[in-house]
Amino acid sequence: MASEKKRKPSRSAQRRAARQLTLQALYQWQISGNSMHQVEAHIRAALPDDSLEEHEDISQVLKIADLAYFHEMAQAIPEQLDELDEGFASLLDRRTEELDPIELALLRLGSYEMIHRIDVPYRVVINEAVELAKRFGGTDSHKYINGILDKLAQKFRSVEVRAKRS
Structure with missing residues (x-):
């Protein structure tokens, strides 16, 4: 119906989009050698009417992303x-240095959330990184990311991990 109001994306959808943008920013930053400020500005400049296919997905993600969360992670x-x-x-x-650039970016993203964003449950950190690895990474990179972040959770979130597992 034309009279239907557009619903605001859920907080989890906004954070998921911010994580995707952060992954893309980290990847570009690692590969290009540009400053993160330049990379973030480039990503934010993607407009919905941009005809470049690579930007179409980014512009759709930008529409729903928690941009403050993206900025925090992209800079921190x-x-x-x-x-x-x-x-x-x-x-x-x-x-x-031998890690695939996507795996490295995902481990850095997951590590940041695991260590510095204790408001995000460790299972969410792992699941979100695994889903991004399935979408953007190599064939089995999601398994590798899952294993490393699970061990990282035991290292930095041991109380939370024990509470969930008991």
């Missing part, structure tokens, strides 16, 4: 890179 993750990488490096089966 590069600033805290050493801390985040050290948090999961001992859990890897290879060196950080």
Whole structure:
């Protein structure tokens, strides 16, 4: 019906969109070497009428994303890179430099939320990263991301993990 009001996306949908934008920003930042401010500005500049196919998805995501959450993560993750990488490096089966760029971006995103956003349940952090890995990563990267973030949860959210598992 034409008279139907558009419903505001749920908070979880807004956060999911912000995570996707953050993943895309981290990937671009890692590959391009541009500053995160430049990358974030480029992503935010994607307009709904942009004819480039790569921007069509971003513009749709931008419409529903929690942009404050996206901005927080896009700026904080590069600033805290050493801390985040050290948090999961001992859990890897290879060196950080050998990770696929999508896997590395997802581990950094998941690590940031796991360590600094205790308002987000650890299971949500893991699930969201796994879903992004299924969509953007290699064939089995979601399994790898799941395993590393599960171990990271035990390391940084041990009380929460024990409470859920008992």
